[in-house]
Structures are given as C-alpha cells and as structure tokens.
Amino acid sequence: MKLTHLAITGLAVITLIPLGIPTTANAKSTTLPRTIRSHTWYRLTDGSQGGFHDKTTFKGNHFTIKVKGTNLRYHWHFSGLKKRTATTYYGRLHYDKKHSVLVKIKIFSKSHFDIVQKHTPNLAGNYTGNETYGATIFKR
Numbered sequence: 065m066k067l068t069h070l071a072i073t074g075l076a077v078i079t080l081i082p083l084g085i086p087t088t089a090n091a092k093s094t095t096l097p098r099t100i101r102s103h104t105w106y107r108l109t110d111g112s113q114g115g116f117h118d119k120t121t122f123k124g125n126h127f128t129i130k131v132k133g134t135n136l137r138y139h140w141h142f143s144g145l146k147k148r149t150a151t152t153y154y155g156r157l158h159y160d161k162k163h164s165v166l167v168k169i170k171i172f173s174k175s176h177f178d179i180v181q182k183h184t185p186n187l188a189g190n191y192t193g194n195e196t197y198g199a200t201i202f203k204r
Contacts, residue, residue, distance in 0.1 A: 094145050095125055096153065099174040108201040120202060142167075157181075175204040 095101065100122055107118040107129060119130045125142040138159075145155035153169040157179065166182035168191040182190050184198035193199045 093143065093155075094147050094153070096122070096142070096145065096169070097171065100171070100177060103204060105202040105204055108203060142169075145169075170199075177202050 101124055103122060105120045105122065107116050107120050117132050119132065121128050121130075125145065127140055129138040129140065130136070131138070141158050142155045143158060143164075145153050147153055151171040153171075155167060155169070156164050157167045158164040168180045168182070169177060170180065171177040178195060178199040178201050180191050180193040180199045184193040187193060187198055195201055
C-alpha cells in the first residue's frame, strides 16, 4: 500500500513539475503606428544626397517603393520591431532575402518620420545619422 502511494505521488510530482517552471519569452514584435501604416509617403534623401522623391506605400510592416520616373518597385519589410518610446522604434529592415540592416525609426509627427541605420558610413556611434546626413526621410 505504501509503495503504491509513493509511486502515485512520484508520478504526480514528475508530471506537475513542468507546470511550475516559469517560462521565459522574448518581447513580442509590434507593428508601426497607425499614423504610418496604410498611408502613402514620399521618400526623400538626407541633405548630402541628390533628390529622391519616391512614392512609398505602407501596409502593416511591409512597404513598396515606386521609383519616380521608372517602372522600378522595391518591396521592403520590417521585422522584430520593438517600441522604445512613443516616437522611437527599433527593428531590422529587410531589403531582400539576403540583405538587411538594423534601423531606428524616429517619428516626428503624423506626417514625418525618419529611418536611421545603426551603422552609418563616415559617422561614429550607433544610430547617429540625422536629416542632414545618414537618414532616409519620409513625408506625406
């Protein structure tokens, strides 16, 4: 009788222990705010480059850039977006299956935001690009 009771107790402990172990989970990825999603934007360049004025359409975390004056279309998307503050997001921008960069998305208003790469050429530090040099500017 004692042996049966001990076996049942042991079996119960073995099956219930995994329920008591806390699980660790990564923070869930988020999407861009509604002020950016599902709108048409115009991609501009920083002050050091020539004039882009490409029409860009966002749908969720995916967006399509139509290059002005050509039939070229680029399909890019964000992954792993994390909201740091109400106006700052961090994530990875995928240009295609093999090429991606870490980026910071800085929202200035409902009609203006910038995408800054983590490592901007000729600048020291992370995410140091700005509208004068290194950022991709989007305006409505």
